[in-house]
Amino acid sequence: MNYSPVSPAQLQDTMARLNYFEGWDKDQLARLLPGAKQLSLEKREALATKGDRIEALFIVISGQIRLFIPLSNGAERVISLVERGESFGEPCIIRDEPCPYNAIAGKDSHVLAIDTLIYRRELKQSPLLAEHTLNLVSQRLLDTLRDIEICAQPSSLQRVAHYLIHLQPAGATPEQDFRLPALKRDIAAKIGLSQETFSRMLAFMAQQGFIRFTGSQVQVDDWTRLQRLASAGCPMEVIGKN
Amino acid sequence: MNYSPVSPAQLQDTMARLNYFEGWDKDQLARLLPGAKQLSLEKREALATKGDRIEALFIVISGQIRLFIPLSNGAERVISLVERGESFGEPCIIRDEPCPYNAIAGKDSHVLAIDTLIYRRELKQSPLLAEHTLNLVSQRLLDTLRDIEICAQPSSLQRVAHYLIHLQPAGATPEQDFRLPALKRDIAAKIGLSQETFSRMLAFMAQQGFIRFTGSQVQVDDWTRLQRLASAGCPMEVIGKN
DNA sequence: CGTGTCGTTGAGCGCTTTCAACCCTGGTGG
DNA sequence: CCACCAGGGTTGAAAGCGCTCAACGACACG
Numbered sequence: 001m002n003y004s005p006v007s008p009a010q011l012q013d014t015m016a017r018l019n020y021f022e023g024w025d026k027d028q029l030a031r032l033l034p035g036a037k038q039l040s041l042e043k044r045e046a047l048a049t050k051g052d053r054i055e056a057l058f059i060v061i062s063g064q065i066r067l068f069i070p071l072s073n074g075a076e077r078v079i080s081l082v083e084r085g086e087s088f089g090e091p092c093i094i095r096d097e098p099c100p101y102n103a104i105a106g107k108d109s110h111v112l113a114i115d116t117l118i119y120r121r122e123l124k125q126s127p128l129l130a131e132h133t134l135n136l137v138s139q140r141l142l143d144t145l146r147d148i149e150i151c152a153q154p155s156s157l158q159r160v161a162h163y164l165i166h167l168q169p170a171g172a173t174p175e176q177d178f179r180l181p182a183l184k185r186d187i188a189a190k191i192g193l194s195q196e197t198f199s200r201m202l203a204f205m206a207q208q209g210f211i212r213f214t215g216s217q218v219q220v221d222d223w224t225r226l227q228r229l230a231s232a233g234c235p236m237e238v239i240g241k242n
Numbered sequence: 243m244n245y246s247p248v249s250p251a252q253l254q255d256t257m258a259r260l261n262y263f264e265g266w267d268k269d270q271l272a273r274l275l276p277g278a279k280q281l282s283l284e285k286r287e288a289l290a291t292k293g294d295r296i297e298a299l300f301i302v303i304s305g306q307i308r309l310f311i312p313l314s315n316g317a318e319r320v321i322s323l324v325e326r327g328e329s330f331g332e333p334c335i336i337r338d339e340p341c342p343y344n345a346i347a348g349k350d351s352h353v354l355a356i357d358t359l360i361y362r363r364e365l366k367q368s369p370l371l372a373e374h375t376l377n378l379v380s381q382r383l384l385d386t387l388r389d390i391e392i393c394a395q396p397s398s399l400q401r402v403a404h405y406l407i408h409l410q411p412a413g414a415t416p417e418q419d420f421r422l423p424a425l426k427r428d429i430a431a432k433i434g435l436s437q438e439t440f441s442r443m444l445a446f447m448a449q450q451g452f453i454r455f456t457g458s459q460v461q462v463d464d465w466t467r468l469q470r471l472a473s474a475g476c477p478m479e480v481i482g483k484n
Numbered sequence: 485c486g487t488g489t490c491g492t493t494g495a496g497c498g499c500t501t502t503c504a505a506c507c508c509t510g511g512t513g514g
Numbered sequence: 515c516c517a518c519c520a521g522g523g524t525t526g527a528a529a530g531c532g533c534t535c536a537a538c539g540a541c542a543c544g
Contacts, residue, residue: 069391069394071394071395072395072472072473072474077391090380091381091383095380097384100387100388127369130372130373130376134372135337137376137379137380137383138332138333138337138379139337140383141379141382141383142333144383144387144390145321145343145386147390148319148386148389148393149311149342151390151393152313152319154313154314154315154317155500156499158314183523184523185522192394193501195522195523195524197500199524200524203525215509215523231314315533396501397532398531425489436532436533436534437490437491437492438491438492438493438532438533439533441491441493442493445493457491486543486544487544488541488542489540489541489542490539490541490542491538491539491541492537492538492540493536493537493538493539494537494538495534495535496533496534496535497533497534498532498534499530499531499532499533500530500531500532501528501529501531503526503527503528504525504526504527505525505526506523506525507523507525508521509520509521509523510521510522511520511521512519513516513518
């Protein structure tokens with residue numbers, strides 16, 4: 001992990017371009033600037049380790065950061081895949097608790113690091129920032145509960161069905177194809193399946209005519225049956241076409 | 243669900259006694275009061291349903307509220323068991339999203355309901371309340387991530403081991419026995435196991451000399467081996483005593 | 485003494501994992 | 515241009531773990 005030499009002016013410019021700071025007060029941004037640094041990470045490089053005291057709030061400028069909990073069998077449970085403009089680390093900074101996950105770069109990445117102390121000071125002094133952060137953390141909690149719901153599905157087929165359904169953003173037309181937002185391996189690790197099982201379930205759904213897919217491009221042909229599958233869940237053999 | 247007829251004075255008194263409002267500004271509490279009602283629920287009575295727009299922030303006065311996600315096979319995944327002085331519902335109020343879980347009374351219960359609109363208004367106007375809530379939601383997110391970590395453990399034995407370890411509160415002496423904080427059935431549903439499997443794993447751990455238990459009273463005899471089990475995870479047959 | 489709730493125990497089956505080999509794609513260098 | 519390799523993904527076979535179903539036991543309560 002390298003500190004990239006970036007002038008404050010450049011840094012401010014970078015920040016202004018990030019979704020994360022959209023609609024922020026200009027002064028606020030300026031007050032955070034002295035605590036900001038830009039980091040460069042190569043693919044697979046670690047940014048934080050479970051149990052660490054985190055020393056900064058992280059916002060992804062480019063690339064992707066994988067947050068995951070390492071498991072005893074060598075596998076991992078992916079918590080989140082943080083993309084450009086998204087952040088992580090707020091909860092443990094706010095509560096001053098150890099980091100609950102590992103954070104490593106999924107690709108070569110650039111990350112904005114905002115010093116914990118400066119962030120906390122600003123949080124105390126700026127009600128707007130506090131409200132903004134409250135919104136953010138609340139949303140994150142809701143998202144996490146959704147993930148739990150997916151993982152709690154009794155069969156792997158239903159897990160995949162739920163995942164596909166919840167993938168669809170609010171205002172999208174059905175019939176429209178989309179791409180999986182990450183490597184299949186990572187998606188599998190996020191919904192609590194082995195890569196192989198995820199692959200098999202996708203194949204099965206395709207074979208049954210629910211979906212079509214090539215690579216990470218997916219097209220759902222029958223949303224209603226997919227819904228039904230997600231909320232009914234029959235054994236794999238007995239699925240009729242009616 | 244009945245609205246209990248309670249005078250504002252009584253209500254204020256009740257609120258003042260709840261942990262939830264500990265250290266609050268007196269004026270703040272007074273401003274929330276007009277939006278507060280007291281509800282009475284019998285065991286098994288529903289307070290909210292997944293998908294609802296929640297019309298109030300809920301704080302448990304007595305009894306217990308089970309938050310859970312219903313599953314297609316009739317089972318449920320318990321998200322949280324809300325006890326006296328604890329609250330739930332903040333995230334969906336703040337984000338104005340549908341309730342992500344069912345909430346039903348686990349015992350006969352009394353619940354304080356604070357009207358959404360009044361709560362939101364106060365949240366906007368009072369930085370202190372916002373900060374307090376930010377702390378709360380952050381903690382809840384961290385707790386939820388811990389739950390995910392437990393559920394992600396590859397074997398059911400490890401899940402139980404992790405659960406027992408994380409049960410132990412910060413400043414407790416080892417060697418001291420404690421009681422399970424809920425029905426075994428609910429605990430099982432929280433860590434993603436069937437009641438039967440949970441029972442079997444406890445029995446196995448007792449038989450191996452890790453723990454002793456009668457009813458919900460548990461005594462851990464060998465923390466180190468328990469730790470080792472949680473983070474190493476060998477197949478059940480091959481556990482040595484060294 | 486019946487009834488309801490909670491928990492334990494047993495037997496059997498099926499799904500998911502694991503381990504393995506294999507395919508496909510893109511990039512790289514001779 | 516092609517051989518080679520690495521990374522990502524698919525597919526097959528085998529085995530074990532956890533679930534389901536069912537019966538039973540303990541306990542409290544009216």
